[in-house]
Amino acid sequence: KAGxxxxxxxxxxxxxxxxxxxxxxxxxxxxVSWYQQTPGQGLQFLFEYFSETQRNKGNFPGRFSGRQFSNxxxxxxxxxxxxxxxxxxxxxxSPQTSSYEQYFGPGTRLTVT
Amino acid sequence: AQSVSQHNxxxxxSEAASLELGxxxxxxxxxxxxxxxxxxxxxxxLLLKYFSGDPxxxxxxxxxxxxxxxxxxxxxxxxxxxxxxxxxxxxxVRFTGGGNKxxxxxxxxxxxxx
Numbered sequence: 139k140a141g142x143x144x145x146x147x148x149x150x151x152x153x154x155x156x157x158x159x160x161x162x163x164x165x166x167x168x169x170v171s172w173y174q175q176t177p178g179q180g181l182q183f184l185f186e187y188f189s190e191t192q193r194n195k196g197n198f199p200g201r202f203s204g205r206q207f208s209n210x211x212x213x214x215x216x217x218x219x220x221x222x223x224x225x226x227x228x229x230x231x232s233p234q235t236s237s238y239e240q241y242f243g244p245g246t247r248l249t250v251t
Numbered sequence: 252a253q254s255v256s257q258h259n260x261x262x263x264x265s266e267a268a269s270l271e272l273g274x275x276x277x278x279x280x281x282x283x284x285x286x287x288x289x290x291x292x293x294x295x296x297l298l299l300k301y302f303s304g305d306p307x308x309x310x311x312x313x314x315x316x317x318x319x320x321x322x323x324x325x326x327x328x329x330x331x332x333x334x335x336x337x338x339x340x341x342x343x344v345r346f347t348g349g350g351n352k353x354x355x356x357x358x359x360x361x362x363x364x365x
Binding site for chain 1: 343
């Protein structure tokens, strides 16, 4: 099976812009979670989607949003970008919403200038 | 708040030395426990997991971990490290009722010297 794929892999944006990141889970996986990884804060949970519904949300401002499509692919959007949003954004997929391990994608490296 | 702590931020070992990385979590309820590894330039990979049963779990590449419920700990061990084990290691916990949300420790950067 193909792994979790994320596009784009690298992105440079300017402060104030918005950005959309995409994640395609492993075939058959219905749960997609997003994480932000930074040197200072480590890995932090953003949100989880299961069957097109947001199931969990982390402690991030409303500028961070996401959605999941019927084919389980997911997108996350960050509006009004700030310099502190520069990070590696990781997507993870799992067959169900609990009791299974998660498989991580390679991430999207977002740089905000 | 639910939290995960890793005591060692940077560890340097010589090849063939034994490794033990500590991981503790807050909360006294049911948890699922994971160790992930991130090799330089690669994505997070699962080393091992604990859901229930035997508290001593074995993972890939000779790694093992022991869940000690009374100490809220899930320490990672390897009897003899190799240069190729140089990587960052993350302990992660899924707390009851959190869906698939993982709470990660801050990570331990392991460097193995020849």
